[in-house]
Amino acid sequence: MFLPIDKEDLEKKNIEQVDFVLVTGDAYVDHSSFGTAVIGRVLERYGYTVAILAQPEYKNCEDFKRFGKPRLAFLIGSGNIDSMVNHYSVSKKRRQKDAYTSGGKMGKRPDRAVIIYAQKAKEAYKDVPIIIGGIEASLRRLSHYDYWDNKVRKSILLDSKADLLLYGMSEKSIIEVAEALDSGIDVKYLSFIRGTTFKTKDLSSVYDGIMLPSFEEVSTDKTRYAQSFVIQSNNTDAFTAKPIIEDYGTQGYVVQNPPAMPLTTQELDDIHDLPFMNLPHPIYKEEIAAIKEVQFSISSNRGCFGSCSFCAITFHQGRIVQGRSRSSMVKEATNMTTHQDFKGYIHDVGGPTANFTTGPCDKSNTKGTCNHKKCLFPHPCKNLEINHTEYMKTLRTIRKIKGIKKVFIRSGIRYDYLLKDKNSSEILKEICEHHISGQLRIAPEHISDNTLKYMGKPSKDVYEKFVKTFETQNNKIGKEQYIVPYFMSSHPGSTLDDAIELALYLKKINYIPQQVQDFYPTPSTLSTCIYYTEMDPYSFEPVYVAKTSEEKAMQRALLQYNKKQNYDLVYKALKKAGRTELIEFLIPQKYKGR
Structure with missing residues (x-):
């Protein structure tokens, strides 16, 4: 009901x-x-x-x-x-x-x-x-x-x-x-x-709080904005965060209490066991597109310690991964088989990152994540505990349920984490054999190491190693399957030279993305902070940011250099970067002989 x-x-x-x-x-x-x-x-x-x-x-x-x-x-x-x-x-x-x-x-x-x-x-x-x-x-x-x-x-x-x-x-x-x-x-x-933010003119009830730069300061001084961002970032963990206070002058203060404690596995299971109808309300007579991918998908976890710079999950769900039990997910999958619209395909078993099922290390479950470093960037932490055993057991169990034809993974695999697993080849082989259908979507986001460092993503070498491993495992099982990579243009830190490097890589692998996502500055991400301040908030070093519509358009066009409507922008980009020797190589159709 x-x-x-x-x-x-x-x-x-x-x-x-x-x-x-x-x-x-x-x-x-x-x-x-x-x-x-x-x-x-x-x-x-x-x-x-x-x-x-x-x-x-x-x-x-x-x-x-x-x-x-x-x-x-x-x-x-x-x-x-x-x-x-x-x-x-x-x-x-x-x-x-x-x-x-x-x-x-x-x-x-x-x-x-x-x-x-x-x-x-x-x-x-x-x-x-x-x-x-x-x-x-x-x-x-x-x-x-x-x-x-x-x-x-x-x-x-x-x-x-x-x-x-x-x-x-x-x-x-x-x-x-x-x-x-x-x-x-x-x-x-x-x-x-916990997990609340309130306004007050009296701070006597706030114990051990940290004062942020005032609103007047952050709205007029980009360095103070950057400093405020770092303090906020360091207080997103439920175990270590302190109350943080922002001064609004005559309007008083806004106080953020520490985050709510993460749910236990049992608590997360209980939420997914609530009597959801798993449908839009019948009052709606036309399709609601957002239900299509999730209706027959299973959410296995929440939270993410990947900490990609452009992602808001750290600020919203936190870095502590909370996973469901296998029995809870098997129960949900079994229930799906009785749904009148179920065709035998589970679209996804995953979360913010599919192959994160527990916290990054034992310490994170009792003392929280480190606020002075990231778990995977610039390299995986030596204390990172990498284990895909439970996730793979869950996938095996679900795909054996009567009435289920295929179980896909579509929410994204963190490939640098997977490659660090001692059994990575066997895991990837099983995924290729059972959990993709021709294509595996992953998100390297860029190929220039200069841009990747601002994105908080693994280096180009790591991505290429994953691609080779993927190809090797598909050869072993005799399947012709492909990686479909997602790339982003105009991310803070990405120069025109970086965009050209990506275009040359795409030419090398003979792949043109159908869609390109321009960087979108959404509230409270590290990337948005860099976009606004044009500096690294941790070092205060200046960062190049493409802000004019023309340069953003040029970076985007370089990722789809072979499209006729992009020729003029690609030509202009190559001229501006002093790379005219690449004109005939990338866009010979129109500019040969210029």
Whole structure:
């Protein structure tokens, strides 16, 4: 049974007043990959009544009165994606489709959805607590560079005028908040819960906090912004983080409490065992594209110690990997075989990184991850414990379940981690034999070591070693299969020479990517910090950043140098870089003889 989405549903359940109204910018999909559904089901499990206000009309506050006045709070999120990323491409052009909306229709949520929804909820019921969360709030919990405004914005807690912000994966935090509110504690006194950010004018309740540079400083001084970023980065681990405080002058302070403790395997299993319908609500008559890949996929873990510079997972889920038990995933796979739409194919068994199933070392499980170094970059840590045994056992067990034809791995393999396993050849052989179908998608992101160091990715040599190992194992099993690499253009640190190096590599291997992802500066990543400040925040050394539309276009065009529409840009790039000897080599079709 779905969670209520209208007054009629409440009446069917004999609910006179709902405890929480969950507001989301997505259509309501009752699946464990959708944060609104997870929080709703967790609250329901603990005895609280919940209603889902999905994609409300936001030009007035009437829709926010649909369920009447919630007894405890409005819980507000933008959906599974930041609303600005959802709406705009990296070139800041309006997207044509919304994968999280029925029929892909745009316009069902506003720009800066969390702020707008919070305002409308407050208009509807001035005395009901407003609690914000989800990815948009989580990554904007402190001052942050905003690509769309091209400036540093304040904490979204202040801009939304919400009472409390929950960041990260909030299953534990939301229950503590619910129990506190239910016991009669005013929301303004909820300053003690892990995984929350609150505002105050009195720091007497903050113990052992670290003062960040003030908002005035970070919004006017890029060096101070970089310093603030490093302090924040060093306080993302649940075991070692301290409260961090940001001064907003007359508006008081924003305080981030340490992250919620990571879930145990049993706790993560319990969440995936909640009674999700694994479908969009039947009110939607057209397809919701976002459910397609996850409906028959199995989430095996959360958190990631890969720490790619352009990825926000460190700030949102943290570096401590939390994995599910094999029995839990086998149970989910077995249940899938009874679904009317299941065709025998499980699209993925993975998470942020498929082949991370536990923390990087024993220390991380009890004392946290190191805040002064990364587990895999620039080289794998000597204390890294690499073991794929449990993951491979899970894959073997699932693929033997009656009714399952194939189990794919699509969420990405961290190949430098795999290569460090003493059994890497055998593991890759098994993956090639059973878990891909012609192509393996991986993300080297670039080929220039200069760019890769800013990305936090392994060197070109490591990638090429993996490619050779992949080819060797396919030869052994007699299969003709290919690696499909993802590459990114214009990442901070990538020069025109680096882009040319990548183009030459693509020419060498006779591969042109169908799609190229321009670097997208999303809130709270290391790469975005470098993009804004044009410096390495750890060393303060200057970093080249392609910011003009022309240079970004040239770097992108070099990755697809053989396309006719790119000839002029490739020619201009080669001339600008002083590499005119490459014109006939890369684009002879038009420029031969010039």
